[in-house]
Amino acid sequence: MKELPVLVAGAGIGGLAMALTLHQIGVPCVVFEQVRELKPLGVGINLQPNAVRELGDLGIGAEELDRIGMPAREWALVGLNGNDIYSEPRGLLAGYRWPQYAVHRGELQMLLYRKVVERMGPGAVRTGRRVIGYRNEADGTVTTSVEATDGGRSEFRCSLLIGADGMHSAVRAQMHPAQPPIHWGGAIMWRGVSPGVPIRSGASFVGLGTHRHRFVFYPISPPDPATGLATINWIAEVTVDAAEGRKNSGWFRPVAIDDFIHHFDGWTWDWLDVPALLSGADGAYENPMIDRDPVATWQDGRVILIGDAAHPMYPTGSNGASQAIVDTRTLGAAMVEHGLGEAALAAYDSRFCGPISQLVLRNRGAGPFGLLNLVDERCGGTFDTIDDVIPSEERAAFMAGYKKAAGFAIDTLNTAPPTIAPGAKVSR
Numbered sequence: 243m244k245e246l247p248v249l250v251a252g253a254g255i256g257g258l259a260m261a262l263t264l265h266q267i268g269v270p271c272v273v274f275e276q277v278r279e280l281k282p283l284g285v286g287i288n289l290q291p292n293a294v295r296e297l298g299d300l301g302i303g304a305e306e307l308d309r310i311g312m313p314a315r316e317w318a319l320v321g322l323n324g325n326d327i328y329s330e331p332r333g334l335l336a337g338y339r340w341p342q343y344a345v346h347r348g349e350l351q352m353l354l355y356r357k358v359v360e361r362m363g364p365g366a367v368r369t370g371r372r373v374i375g376y377r378n379e380a381d382g383t384v385t386t387s388v389e390a391t392d393g394g395r396s397e398f399r400c401s402l403l404i405g406a407d408g409m410h411s412a413v414r415a416q417m418h419p420a421q422p423p424i425h426w427g428g429a430i431m432w433r434g435v436s437p438g439v440p441i442r443s444g445a446s447f448v449g450l451g452t453h454r455h456r457f458v459f460y461p462i463s464p465p466d467p468a469t470g471l472a473t474i475n476w477i478a479e480v481t482v483d484a485a486e487g488r489k490n491s492g493w494f495r496p497v498a499i500d501d502f503i504h505h506f507d508g509w510t511w512d513w514l515d516v517p518a519l520l521s522g523a524d525g526a527y528e529n530p531m532i533d534r535d536p537v538a539t540w541q542d543g544r545v546i547l548i549g550d551a552a553h554p555m556y557p558t559g560s561n562g563a564s565q566a567i568v569d570t571r572t573l574g575a576a577m578v579e580h581g582l583g584e585a586a587l588a589a590y591d592s593r594f595c596g597p598i599s600q601l602v603l604r605n606r607g608a609g610p611f612g613l614l615n616l617v618d619e620r621c622g623g624t625f626d627t628i629d630d631v632i633p634s635e636e637r638a639a640f641m642a643g644y645k646k647a648a649g650f651a652i653d654t655l656n657t658a659p660p661t662i663a664p665g666a667k668v669s670r
Contacts, residue, residue, distance in 0.1 A: 246383055247271050248582075249400035251373035251413055253280060255347070256549030256566030257406035258354035258367075262300050263574040265362050268667040269582060272365070273358070274398075276372035276407075278391055280355055282348030285433045285527070286462040286475025287557075288314065288447065289350075291333060291340040292650045293564035296571045298340065299660055302357065310353060311345030311462050316446040319613055322623040324511040328613055328637045332447070339656050344447065344462045344475065347563070374412045376403050378543035382583070401582060403545045404573070406566075409532070411551035417542045422535050427606065429454075429481045429531035429556075432502050436522035438474040440465060441513055450514070452623045453615040454481040457506060457516055476519060477557075479531070480505050497528045531556050533606060536599030539591055546587040548573060553598045556605040561648045565598060568649060571661040578666045601647050610644045613637060 248264055250257045253275035264271040289297070294307070304313075318329035333341035358366050374395075375387035384403045388396050405413030409424070440461045442448065447460040456479050463473040480502075499520050509516035520526075533554045540547040549566035573590045580586040616632055617623055625631050645651045 245270060246399055246401040248402045248404060249274060249373070249384070249386055249398060250404045250406055251386075251411075252276075252406035252408060252549075252551070253351075253355065253367050253369070254406060254408060254549065254566075255351055255354060255563050256551075256570060257404075258351065258358055259296075259300070259567045260404055260406055260548060260570040260573070261358050261362065261366060262354065263570045263662070265358075266300065267574050267578055267662065269577065271362075272400075273367045274371040274373055274388060275367060275369045276391070278370045280352065280367075280369065282346065282352045284347035284351075285435055286311075286344055286460065287347045287350070287563050288460075288561075289343040289345060289567075290561055290564040290648070290650045291338040291342050292655055293567040294343055295340040295655070296567050296661060299571070299662065299664075300357075302353065304341070306353060307343050307345065310349035311343045312445055312464055313341040314344050314445050314447055314460065315443040317610075318442065318446055318448045319611070320448060320450045321617055321625060321628075322451060323625070324513070325625060325628065327617055327628050327632070328641065330641065337652055337656070338650075344445070344460050346462055346475075350563070372412070373403070373405075373407065375416055376413065376545055378545065382544070384544050401544070402587070405545065405547045405551045406549050408550045409534070409554045411547065413545065414537075414547055414551050417540075417545065417547070418537045421537060424532050424534055425606070426530045426532045427481070428483060429479055430528065431531055431557075432478045432497065432526045432528050433476070434499075434520075434523040434526035435462070435473050435475050436519050437469070437471040438519055438522065439470060440472045440474070449611055449614070450509075450516075451614070452618045453611055454618075455479070455505070456611070456614065457509065459519070474519065476523075478502060478506060478516075478520065478526075495528045497526055499523055499526055502526070502528070533602055536595075536602055538595075540595050541584075541587045541591040544584055544587065546573065546590065552595070553602050555602040561601075561650075565601075565649070568661075569594065575662050575666075577668050578662060582668055582670075597647070604644070604647055610641060612644075613640055616640075 248271040250273045253273050314332045317332050319327040370391040372389045374389045377385045386398045450457045459476040461472040462475045465472045503520050506516045540552045548569040576586040576589040621631050
């Protein structure tokens with residue numbers, strides 16, 4: 243009998259990286275994606291060195307990443323009066339063996355999609371198909387229920403089902419039917435891009451303000467030689483009373499800049515004019531900052547969750563996409579070690595479900611932006627000398643703890659062997 247493929251539900255960053263990993267280790271697979279046509283949607287995201295390393299091991303290196311973004315050089319937090327709270331070099335400048343990248347999310351997705359089609363053929367990603375349910379069979383296979391965009395329904399048999407279908411995962415909903423609804427703590431984000439002059443290092447990620455009212459920005463392209471302007475990705479954020487009952491399931495609702503720019507009146511310093519930067523955008527996308535409460539397991543028999551389907555988290559740590567990529571590589575390594583079955587899924591689940599669930603809660607508590615919370619508590623966000631508010635040792639320890647939890651502590655990452663050894667295959 244012909245070997246059944248692994249079915250990956252969802253062609254986002256995690257699902258496509260999973261397909262590339264399965265192809266690398268010799269496992270046939272197919273990806274089902276609910277939209278009819280993949281498009282480069284979204285704005286900027288950061289890829290941490292641990293994810294950049296894994297992409298390199300998939301044959302996607304600096305030359306291709308440079309076309310959709312740029313290496314980050316600095317990560318910085320700034321108080322309300324424009325004074326630095328914390329800054330550190332990032333990527334290669336910090337001593338990592340791999341850079342950190344600021345990239346356009348949609349362009350990264352399309353890059354991964356092109357790689358899947360080049361390596362696996364045009365039938366590897368089947369659009370207009372959404373996995374809406376599954377059934378673990380007694381013969382060690384999985385039967386999935388699939389809904390087409392035209393409303394038709396069918397079944398598809400596979401050896402394993404990998405749920406990479408995002409925040410609103412139907413696979414997770416069946417696995418955990420009693421899970422609480424999506425969690426919203428009151429934060430609203432407006433995201434967009436504007437032309438602007440890069441500041442500080444020229445490739446700095448800057449978080450400015452307080453934990454309840456902040457502005458984050460970083461370039462996702464080098465400056466244009468003719469104008470000196472780069473594409474600056476930005477996130478404007480305010481926190482309101484969650485008891486107002488705002489609808490919290492939406493994603494990327496287009497809005498006009500005038501709808502929210504008033505929140506940042508007066509945010510002007512000699513090195514940054516936030517209202518001017520916002521006004522330079524053609525428009526923005528509004529969405530609540532949402533996640534889900536962690537669940538006890540990501541596995542049900544021969545079904546497993548990865549990426550946002552497993553651990554949807556606040557984007558405060560710049561590691562949602564990075565963790566999705568690391569998920570796929572770790573799951574692939576478990577398949578190499580344990581074979582194509584439940585033992586591999588259990589090994590991955592055992593390694594990641596508990597620790598990454600804690601990371602979800604850490605990000606809900608502001609993640610690395612937690613330093614802004616401390617500054618706000620101790621001085622109201624305004625200070626002359628940060629060492630008088632939070633000693634440098636305390637700031638460094640706070641950030642080191644976050645990096646360890648997020649899987650990119652420098653010494654651990656630099657000395658770790660490849661997640662999947664070159665040439666490794668799943669034995670049958």
